[in-house]
Amino acid sequence: MDVIAYRSLLLNSSYEPMKIVSWQKAIVLWFxxxxxxxEFHNIFARSVxxxxxxxxxxxxxxxxxxxxxxxxRFCRENVYIRDNFTCQYCGDQFSAKHLTLDHVVxxxxxxxxxxxxxxxxxxxxxxxxxxxxxxxxxxxxLKPPMMPAWLPSxxxxxxxxxxxxxxxxxxxxxLQYLRFKAG
Numbered sequence: 701m702d703v704i705a706y707r708s709l710l711l712n713s714s715y716e717p718m719k720i721v722s723w724q725k726a727i728v729l730w731f732x733x734x735x736x737x738x739e740f741h742n743i744f745a746r747s748v749x750x751x752x753x754x755x756x757x758x759x760x761x762x763x764x765x766x767x768x769x770x771x772x773r774f775c776r777e778n779v780y781i782r783d784n785f786t787c788q789y790c791g792d793q794f795s796a797k798h799l800t801l802d803h804v805v806x807x808x809x810x811x812x813x814x815x816x817x818x819x820x821x822x823x824x825x826x827x828x829x830x831x832x833x834x835x836x837x838x839x840x841x842l843k844p845p846m847m848p849a850w851l852p853s854x855x856x857x858x859x860x861x862x863x864x865x866x867x868x869x870x871x872x873x874x875l876q877y878l879r880f881k882a883g
Contacts, residue, residue: 708755709874711738713763717850717877726755735760739873756873772848774815776801782848783820789839790825800826804845805833815847 708726710718721729727745729735739757746752772778779801786793788802802821805811808831819841821829829837 706741706743706754709757709871709877710735711757711759711877712766713760715759715877716766718760718764718766723754726758727752729758730755733761741871741873756871757877772850774813774818778848779815779818780820782815782845786820786842787822787825788819788842788845789821789829789834791842792822794822798822802826802829804841806831809833816845819845 706723707720708723710721710726710729712718723741723745726735730737735755735758737755737757738759739755741754741756743754744751745754777796780796780799784793785796785799787799799820800823801818802825803811803813804817804819807813811817825839829839834841
């Protein structure tokens with residue numbers, strides 16, 4: 701079982717994803733009465749006298765104002781996360797080491813390096829598009845690039861492990877609460 705399977709997704713009282721916590725922290729929050737458990741894993745934590753089902757998804761009972769550190773940091777890894785490790789031209793999923801960043805409007809044509817002009821692309825599509833716009837290369841984008849308001853934890857988003865190239869399985873109970881489409 702994945703390490704992720706032993707963690708819990710913590711939601712704000714408004715059902716917005718906040719963060720992922722260890723199963724130990726999840727049980728402490730539950731016992732303190734700070735959360736309501738929305739979904740459970742099919743695994744249990746056992747003590748000498750009791751057995752407790754591990755929370756999978758929890759919702760805070762009181763609203764916590766999200767930290768306003770500003771926008772999501774623009775970087776290669778976050779572009780891959782936003783695009784779900786999917787080439788925005790051919791639609792295939794790849795590991796991070798098999799993806800590149802592509803400027804929608806090429807840098808040589810004064811295309812900026814920003815959220816709305818950079819997408820994840822496989823090497824083959826990036827080379828095929830070359831120094832052209834998607835229209836000029838007749839390679840339409842799957843979706844227009846946008847600045848994300850929020851990105852889930854990297855540990856959630858790595859659809860493929862860099863070392864083994866194997867898929868990470870997310871708990872199915874989390875999917876309806878997350879803002880990305882799992883592969």
